[in-house]
Amino acid sequence: MGLIYALIAAGLSLIFGLMDIVNFAHGEFLMTAMYLTFGLHVLLTLDPLALLPVVAALMFLLGVLVYRTAIRRAMQAKTSVWMAQIFVTFGLAIMMRGLAQLIFTPEYRSIRHHWLSERSVNLLGVYLSLPQLAAAGVCLLGFLGLYLLIARTDFGRALEATREDKEAVALVGINRDLIFALGWGIGGAVVGIAGVMLATFYYIYPGVGANFALVAFITVALGGFGSLGGALLGGVIIGLVEAVTAMLVEPSLKSIGIYAVYMLVVLLRPRGLFGYL
Amino acid sequence: MRLQGLPLGAAVLALVLAAPLGVRDPFFQNILILTALYTALSQAWNLLGGYCGQVSLGQALFFGIGAYTSTILFTRYGVSPLLGMMLGGLLAALVGLAVGWPCFRLRGHYFVIATIVVAETGYLLFLNWDWAGAATGILIPFKGESIVDFQFQTSKLPFYYGIVTIAAVLWLFSYWIARSKWGFYWRAVRGNPDAAESLGVRIFRYKMAAAAASAFFTGICGSFYAQYVSYIDPDSVLTFNQSVLISLPSVLGGIGTLWGPAVGAVVLIPMSELVRAYLGGTGQGTDLIIYGALIMAVATLKPEGLCGLIADLRKRGGRGARPAADEGA
Amino acid sequence: MLLEVDDVSRHFGGVLANQNISLTVAEGEILGLIGPNGAGKSTLFNIIAGALKPSEGRIRFRGEDITGRGPSDCCERGIARTFQVVKSFEAMTVIENVMIGAFCRTNSERLARGVAREVIEWTGLDSRRDALAAELTPPEKRRLEVARALATRPKLLLLDEVLAGLTPIEAQAGVRLVRDIHARGIAVLMVEHVMEVLMPLVDRVVVLNLGKLLAEGRPADIVRNEEVIAAYLGEKFRARA
Numbered sequence: 001m002g003l004i005y006a007l008i009a010a011g012l013s014l015i016f017g018l019m020d021i022v023n024f025a026h027g028e029f030l031m032t033a034m035y036l037t038f039g040l041h042v043l044l045t046l047d048p049l050a051l052l053p054v055v056a057a058l059m060f061l062l063g064v065l066v067y068r069t070a071i072r073r074a075m076q077a078k079t080s081v082w083m084a085q086i087f088v089t090f091g092l093a094i095m096m097r098g099l100a101q102l103i104f105t106p107e108y109r110s111i112r113h114h115w116l117s118e119r120s121v122n123l124l125g126v127y128l129s130l131p132q133l134a135a136a137g138v139c140l141l142g143f144l145g146l147y148l149l150i151a152r153t154d155f156g157r158a159l160e161a162t163r164e165d166k167e168a169v170a171l172v173g174i175n176r177d178l179i180f181a182l183g184w185g186i187g188g189a190v191v192g193i194a195g196v197m198l199a200t201f202y203y204i205y206p207g208v209g210a211n212f213a214l215v216a217f218i219t220v221a222l223g224g225f226g227s228l229g230g231a232l233l234g235g236v237i238i239g240l241v242e243a244v245t246a247m248l249v250e251p252s253l254k255s256i257g258i259y260a261v262y263m264l265v266v267l268l269r270p271r272g273l274f275g276y277l
Numbered sequence: 278m279r280l281q282g283l284p285l286g287a288a289v290l291a292l293v294l295a296a297p298l299g300v301r302d303p304f305f306q307n308i309l310i311l312t313a314l315y316t317a318l319s320q321a322w323n324l325l326g327g328y329c330g331q332v333s334l335g336q337a338l339f340f341g342i343g344a345y346t347s348t349i350l351f352t353r354y355g356v357s358p359l360l361g362m363m364l365g366g367l368l369a370a371l372v373g374l375a376v377g378w379p380c381f382r383l384r385g386h387y388f389v390i391a392t393i394v395v396a397e398t399g400y401l402l403f404l405n406w407d408w409a410g411a412a413t414g415i416l417i418p419f420k421g422e423s424i425v426d427f428q429f430q431t432s433k434l435p436f437y438y439g440i441v442t443i444a445a446v447l448w449l450f451s452y453w454i455a456r457s458k459w460g461f462y463w464r465a466v467r468g469n470p471d472a473a474e475s476l477g478v479r480i481f482r483y484k485m486a487a488a489a490a491s492a493f494f495t496g497i498c499g500s501f502y503a504q505y506v507s508y509i510d511p512d513s514v515l516t517f518n519q520s521v522l523i524s525l526p527s528v529l530g531g532i533g534t535l536w537g538p539a540v541g542a543v544v545l546i547p548m549s550e551l552v553r554a555y556l557g558g559t560g561q562g563t564d565l566i567i568y569g570a571l572i573m574a575v576a577t578l579k580p581e582g583l584c585g586l587i588a589d590l591r592k593r594g595g596r597g598a599r600p601a602a603d604e605g606a
Numbered sequence: 607m608l609l610e611v612d613d614v615s616r617h618f619g620g621v622l623a624n625q626n627i628s629l630t631v632a633e634g635e636i637l638g639l640i641g642p643n644g645a646g647k648s649t650l651f652n653i654i655a656g657a658l659k660p661s662e663g664r665i666r667f668r669g670e671d672i673t674g675r676g677p678s679d680c681c682e683r684g685i686a687r688t689f690q691v692v693k694s695f696e697a698m699t700v701i702e703n704v705m706i707g708a709f710c711r712t713n714s715e716r717l718a719r720g721v722a723r724e725v726i727e728w729t730g731l732d733s734r735r736d737a738l739a740a741e742l743t744p745p746e747k748r749r750l751e752v753a754r755a756l757a758t759r760p761k762l763l764l765l766d767e768v769l770a771g772l773t774p775i776e777a778q779a780g781v782r783l784v785r786d787i788h789a790r791g792i793a794v795l796m797v798e799h800v801m802e803v804l805m806p807l808v809d810r811v812v813v814l815n816l817g818k819l820l821a822e823g824r825p826a827d828i829v830r831n832e833e834v835i836a837a838y839l840g841e842k843f844r845a846r847a
Contacts, residue, residue, distance in 0.1 A: 083330070091568070214397065259397065465706045472689065475689070
């Protein structure tokens with residue numbers, strides 16, 4: 001699970017690192033991806049894994065669309081830009097949740113029959129559910145892909161440059177607007193991948209995004225906003241903490257461990273492990 | 278002659294007090310009460326979030342503390358909810374200070390996330406706290422009509438006047454403090470903390486004060502709510518949704534303004550109640566969609582909220598007449 | 607002595623930004639702080655203002671040790687500062703901005719407003735009194751910075767490159783303002799790069815280079831100082847002197 005958290009967090013971290021914006025609708029993006037997967041699965045009876053590229057692409061578009069319409073406007077606010085963008089993404093989150101409720105009803109959905117479901121693997125004496133394992137694997141791959149994209153390609157370098165100095169990049173001929181839009185698109189696609197994998201074994205319901213969003217925020221806070229490596233490490237740590245806590249206390253309290261870790265981070269190192277404050 | 282400040286407040290209060298004369302249907306009276314409640318709640322939120330710039334999405338924690346404190350004191354120890362309200366508010370304020378102490382070193386979104394986490398922790402704790410009713414919550418048995426026990430069954434009106442009193446007091450408090458050194462310093466902290474500090478503002482102290490005031494009033498509202506609905510459980514008072522709901526009227530009406538929370542509540546609450554009543558099951562989620570869309574619209578088009586819109590219209594109507602510089606709103 | 611900087615050093619990781627710097631500012635004096643970029647002026651400036659703690663050394667103000675005290679504390683004691691990159695309260699009006707400074711000395715809104723009005727008048731911002739800070743031109747914003755700091759009734763005013771990037775007319779107005787401040791008995795410590803304007807204005811000059819104190823003295827002496835010329839001023843000034 002930790003790796004899934006990591007990937008979700010990565011998308012968040014990317015957008016923040018790029019333009020100082022925290023996307024409070026990130027959880028709802030996840031939810032959208034899961035519903036998309038569900039919907040397409042039902043409509044086309046295709047295995048979710050096969051839908052992965054499709055959903056990722058759609059989520060990319062969603063990210064760009066959100067940026068183009070809402071975020072850009074919010075960034076032009078005269079005062080308290082950060083407050084404006086908090087509430088824009090927030091309003092978006094609420095709207096998306098409402099739409100999901102309207103279209104899909106609040107019932108829990110799940111994807112039952114697909115290639116990997118109901119199978120488990122025996123690894124060193126521990127039974128691991130195959131869907132979760134596959135999810136972890138895909139997320140790790142996704143993470144690597146993201147890392148390669150950022151570190152190796154020109155585009156990645158442009159992304160980094162824009163993050164470091166927004167004003168200067170215009171002078172170098174980098175189209176800031178385009179970079180931002182792409183950043184949002186990738187953030188969306190990344191969380192879309194996580195969503196697809198999650199949909200293979202997790203319940204799908206309108207509120208699902210909120211839970212994961214909070215975990216994602218904590219993960220990013222732990223790893224440091226703006227740092228991909230931090231998101232990865234943070235995700236793994238959070239995943240472990242959650243699992244351990246679930247073993248120690250009753251199931252409804254399992255998130256307490258994560259929250260406690262978060263408070264510790266806040267107290268000791270507000271910047272997170274690798275982040276820029 | 279434009280009406281503003283205290284005279285405007287008095288006029289509105291008169292209208293509000295007279296409202297029940299025209300509204301007899303309990304359904305609509307309920308809407309009035311909820312509107313007043315969320316006006317007060319959001320006004321309290323506004324102190325910390327609007328004036329001081331520390332956006333808290335964890336206010337449900339204080340709401341819940343207030344509710345649980347007065348309820349437990351009333352159902353187990355027979356303490357009058359009127360006193361319980363005060364105690365609940367105080368306890369909430371203390372918790373607010375305790376939470377603020379580590380969290381106020383965070384800025385911007387980091388702070389917001391911290392408030393969410395803290396509130397969620399509170400929610401989980403109460404959910405598993407058997408002494409406080411855990412998930413089943415606490416039912417407040419009806420002991421008979423009484424002001425001291427703050428219970429009324431024959432009519433909703435006492436509740437209405439009760440919450441209006443709370444809201445009015447809070448409004449006056451906001452009005453007074455916005456004009457005072459505190460209000461100015463809060464706005465400075467919001468505007469530019471570094472500059473404020475260099476001018477002698479002890480930022481931490483003022484943030485804490487805002488947190489305490491905000492939490493106190495939120496707690497009081499929580500107590501009121503408990504008495505009004507006679508039943509509380511974590512899912513009704515401590516959830517993240519509740520926190521969001523508390524902040525929305527201010528966002529819509531105008532963050533950091535005096536009338537923002539009221540204007541926002543007047544628009545949001547009746548609308549959502551009516552939508553929910555008339556669309557019911559099939560329209561589930563529609564109220565959320567409308568909320569969300571409104572918030573987005575405000576945040577992108579007019580971050581100053583509806584009050585900002587009104588101010589703009591006034592400026593245009595007055596043909597260049599300057600709004601008073603010390604309106605404080 | 608109003609301000610005593612005593613053997614102050616400050617390092618950031620491996621970089622020694624300030625090394626054993628000692629200087630004094632007397633009551634009512636105007637001191638210029640100059641030096642090439644990277645000399646450590648900003649660091650020293652921020653240390654005096656309380657925004658940074660020195661790694662070593664002490665700062666004394668009016669006889670009291672204020673080493674390590676925060677900015678709000680320093681302000682209360684009578685040290686006010688401006689920021690190189692102007693930090694106005696954009697959403698508040700000019701008078702409200704200045705009132706924030708005035709509230710440092712009073713709790714009454716009425717009194718603060720009065721003080722603010724007075725400061726706004728003699729700093730020449732009266733015409734913009736009710737305008738939002740966001741609507742001001744950059745030179746006006748800079749003036750607002752100074753007015754705001756003045757409203758805290760400082761004994762020592764720290765000015766961070768307030769004369770940079772101004773047209774000659776604006777610069778002259780700025781100089782007049784500093785002279786007015788001086789005339790009211792407020793000591794001034796100015797960081798500047800614009801030599802032509804600074805030298806005639808100040809009583810004394812302190813030159814920093816590479817984190818160390820290079821020279822100190824009257825303007826006339828400084829412009830003749832070989833080391834200073836070599837490090838910073840250049841031949842142009844030598845010829846003038």
